[in-house]
Amino acid sequence: MQKNRLMFLAAALAGVAALSVSCKEPEPEVVVNPPSLTAFSFKAADNAVLSEDYVATVNGKSIDVALPDVDKSALVATFTVAEGNIVKVNGTVQVSGKTANDFSSGATYVVSDANDANPVSYAVNVTLAPDKHPALLSFSFDVDKNAETLSKTLVGEINGTEIGVAVPQVADISALVATFTTGAGNKVTVNGVEQVSGVTVNDFTNPVDYLITNLDGSVNAMFSVTLNRQKGAWTAGPAYAAVPVHAGARILVNPADDVPYVAFKRHQPTEADARDPEKDEKMYAMKLVDGAWVSLGEAFSEKVGSDYDFSISPSGTPFIAYRNSAISPSVTTVMKYAGGAWSNVGDNVGTAATTKIHLHAIADDKVVVCQIMSNKTYVGVWDGASWTTGGIPALTGDPRPYEIRMAGDGANAYMFSINRAKALDGVNYGHNVMKFNGNEWSGLRQNYLREGATQTSIVGYDIAVAPDGTVYLVTGDNAEDNEKYHHRVEKYNADGTWSQVGSTIDYVLSSRCYSKIAVAPDGTPFVVYPNEGADPKTIEVVYFDSDTKQWSAPVSLQGSGTPYTGDPSLSFVFDSKGKGYVTWVEGSALVLYTFE
Amino acid sequence: MRNYRPILLFATLLLAGCAKNELPLFDEPFVYLETSTGSDNAVVGADMKAVVTYYIGISCAAFTDPIDVSFSITCGAGIQEGVDYEAVTNGTSVSFLPGIWRMPVRIRWLDHPIDETKDNTVTIALTGTNPGTFTLGYPGPAARGSKLVITKKNL
Numbered sequence: 001m002q003k004n005r006l007m008f009l010a011a012a013l014a015g016v017a018a019l020s021v022s023c024k025e026p027e028p029e030v031v032v033n034p035p036s037l038t039a040f041s042f043k044a045a046d047n048a049v050l051s052e053d054y055v056a057t058v059n060g061k062s063i064d065v066a067l068p069d070v071d072k073s074a075l076v077a078t079f080t081v082a083e084g085n086i087v088k089v090n091g092t093v094q095v096s097g098k099t100a101n102d103f104s105s106g107a108t109y110v111v112s113d114a115n116d117a118n119p120v121s122y123a124v125n126v127t128l129a130p131d132k133h134p135a136l137l138s139f140s141f142d143v144d145k146n147a148e149t150l151s152k153t154l155v156g157e158i159n160g161t162e163i164g165v166a167v168p169q170v171a172d173i174s175a176l177v178a179t180f181t182t183g184a185g186n187k188v189t190v191n192g193v194e195q196v197s198g199v200t201v202n203d204f205t206n207p208v209d210y211l212i213t214n215l216d217g218s219v220n221a222m223f224s225v226t227l228n229r230q231k232g233a234w235t236a237g238p239a240y241a242a243v244p245v246h247a248g249a250r251i252l253v254n255p256a257d258d259v260p261y262v263a264f265k266r267h268q269p270t271e272a273d274a275r276d277p278e279k280d281e282k283m284y285a286m287k288l289v290d291g292a293w294v295s296l297g298e299a300f301s302e303k304v305g306s307d308y309d310f311s312i313s314p315s316g317t318p319f320i321a322y323r324n325s326a327i328s329p330s331v332t333t334v335m336k337y338a339g340g341a342w343s344n345v346g347d348n349v350g351t352a353a354t355t356k357i358h359l360h361a362i363a364d365d366k367v368v369v370c371q372i373m374s375n376k377t378y379v380g381v382w383d384g385a386s387w388t389t390g391g392i393p394a395l396t397g398d399p400r401p402y403e404i405r406m407a408g409d410g411a412n413a414y415m416f417s418i419n420r421a422k423a424l425d426g427v428n429y430g431h432n433v434m435k436f437n438g439n440e441w442s443g444l445r446q447n448y449l450r451e452g453a454t455q456t457s458i459v460g461y462d463i464a465v466a467p468d469g470t471v472y473l474v475t476g477d478n479a480e481d482n483e484k485y486h487h488r489v490e491k492y493n494a495d496g497t498w499s500q501v502g503s504t505i506d507y508v509l510s511s512r513c514y515s516k517i518a519v520a521p522d523g524t525p526f527v528v529y530p531n532e533g534a535d536p537k538t539i540e541v542v543y544f545d546s547d548t549k550q551w552s553a554p555v556s557l558q559g560s561g562t563p564y565t566g567d568p569s570l571s572f573v574f575d576s577k578g579k580g581y582v583t584w585v586e587g588s589a590l591v592l593y594t595f596e
Numbered sequence: 597m598r599n600y601r602p603i604l605l606f607a608t609l610l611l612a613g614c615a616k617n618e619l620p621l622f623d624e625p626f627v628y629l630e631t632s633t634g635s636d637n638a639v640v641g642a643d644m645k646a647v648v649t650y651y652i653g654i655s656c657a658a659f660t661d662p663i664d665v666s667f668s669i670t671c672g673a674g675i676q677e678g679v680d681y682e683a684v685t686n687g688t689s690v691s692f693l694p695g696i697w698r699m700p701v702r703i704r705w706l707d708h709p710i711d712e713t714k715d716n717t718v719t720i721a722l723t724g725t726n727p728g729t730f731t732l733g734y735p736g737p738a739a740r741g742s743k744l745v746i747t748k749k750n751l
Contacts, residue, residue, distance in 0.1 A: 134695070161698075206684050206702065207647065209700065214695075217694075218695075220694055220695040221695055222700075224649070480638065483634075483635075484633060484635065500751040501751070502644070502751065503640050503641055506631075506633060507633070545646075548644065548645045549644045
């Protein structure tokens with residue numbers, strides 16, 4: 001009986017167990033994918049050194065990819081493998097789009113199945129991709145490769161596909177060895193002759209065209225190298241930022257000590273807490289002595305309005321004229337620096353608000369102020385004791401002026417002015433050059449518009465007087481190029497005629513082109529202008545080459561890498577020895593470049 | 597560093613005489629002459645002694661085979677080659693390789709006074725292309741840029 005019970009119990013348990021087993025889910029079959037890598041790429045998003053994605057070709061166990069000439073020591077690959085596959089490089093598990101590896105000499109990706117078994121090696125072969133933008137990356141004439149010709153290395157300035165190299169006036173350029181760099185894999189040729197950097201000799205008498213061809217010949221580029229004879233070189237001088245400088249700072253050389261002087265209006269900062277109500281918008285003056293700016297007065301004027309100018313008499317007395325915004329109407333106040341202090345010169349000049357204020361001091365500290373008042377040209381002449389004011393009788397028709405500039409020498413003051421549109425006889429922005437000889441005015445040119453031009457440009461004009469007394473004028477017009485305005489320099493001859501200096505300057509005027517002209521002691525005219533069309537924007541200088549009778553190639557004062565963003569009201573002057581000074585305002589600091 | 601020319605230059609110039617205020621699209625390949633500032637005429641001083649670079653440009657889709665452009669240099673009755681100017685660029689054609697959109701044509705100007713009463717022009721004119729599918733000058737009746745006229749003057 002007991003035995004039967006036990007058998008019954010065993011049978012019942014077996015039945016329950018059997019029933020239990022029959023109710024369970026069947027165990028899933030574990031699928032182990034064989035190792036397989038099907039896609040491989042380098043994405044720009046994962047690799048800062050790449051500018052675009054590069055997709056490899058996977059061919060069997062070979063992964064081939066062409067990359068540009070970049071640092072390959074830490075590239076992140078994106079890859080696709082079969083589900084569950086384990087990928088390792090040198091034993092390190094790889095995460096697609098995450099893990100960096102050194103591909104300088106390629107790499108081996110080992111792909112295993114989910115059990116980390118059955119490894120398959122894929123060889124990543126990295127080759128050089130053809131340069132999509134072949135270029136000359138640097139260009140120079142190194143002194144050690146041209147020891148018989150050059151005394152120093154000449155570095156080319158690359159601007160687009162044009163390379164300019166400033167060379168000394170006397171250098172023999174018929175056989176020079178260039179040192180250059182280009183992208184990896186590129187071939188460089190000149191007239192079909194392959195060039196070797198630092199080895200190949202070329203004649204640079206005429207511009208030389210360098211053809212850059214990439215690895216597979218699919219893209220080419222031509223870089224033209226032009227050597228520009230230069231009389232000297234521009235270098236950055238000491239900037240001034242002790243106080244904020246407002247636009248329109250002017251530099252002049254004092255004839256008495258041949259030292260550059262600068263007068264400027266202190267800029268009022270935008271931030272209220274940075275302002276100084278006692279000093280903001282008032283005049284400052286200083287001079288450059290042994291490379292340092294020395295003050296000649298701080299905030300010595302009343303509040304200065306929109307216009308001011310600066311002049312130094314032949315005897316060395318500095319004068320300023322400014323729109324006095326502390327009074328109403330805002331007429332012109334003239335001050336002079338004598339005995340270590342600034343003081344007003346007589347009464348104010350004008351009976352109504354004045355604008356476009358300019359002045360020039362001639363012999364005996366006689367001062368001529370030209371400005372616009374009540375839509376007319378209004379002049380004041382200080383004879384040492386009082387002002388004589390009024391219009392210019394010799395200015396025919398007394399047209400409504402748009403803008404005024406002044407220049408002069410010890411004996412004469414000259415006023416250049418542009419009339420308003422069709423202000424006289426229907427002439428569109430005609431311009432005038434008037435001369436004051438200390439006693440009376442005469443016209444050298446009046447209401448003039450170049451034949452074929454739509455108008456005289458209302459930007460890009462200036463007047464200067466050479467040390468020999470010759471008057472130079474730079475203006476802009478579209479007489480020869482209907483769509484664009486170009487600079488034209490003219491000079492006034494002893495026989496009473498005007499003649500053009502060379503062709504128009506190879507530059508298209510922009511809306512902020514406040515150019516300046518200065519004449520070196522040897523009679524060479526220079527023009528400085530902001531090249532707003534360049535990328536990056538630069539301040540450029542050209543001069544008239546008396547040998548070629550052509551304007552020189554422009555020289556960028558800041559070099560090719562420093563953009564110009566500041567005040568376009570340049571100032572330009574030479575001292576008696578031929579050292580040139582250019583200033584402008586960049587971020588409320590006075591920037592100085594010198595030429596010698 | 598990159599060539600400033602786009603792969604296909606769709607110049608959008610407002611043509612004189614266009615009845616509507618629409619900007620025409622130049623979608624046909626063309627070749628043109630210009631100065632370094634983009635003009636189709638220039639003045640040089642009679643006393644100039646310098647090499648000046650002028651340019652032939654092409655506007656078309658990206659290409660893989662070279663494009664040859666031929667040109668001529670002629671002068672008016674007041675000008676003599678070898679006396680007033682010399683062609684620095686050898687030959688009368690330039691070849692554009694893939695990736696190049698502008699090629700130089702250079703003239704050396706010689707110091708020689710001119711007779712103002714005569715024709716003192718030097719004209720660089722486009723004469724043909726290979727392949728011949730390019731319009732000479734900008735599309736349009738004026739064919740601007742099909743020639744570049746340089747006038748020598750006693751400045």
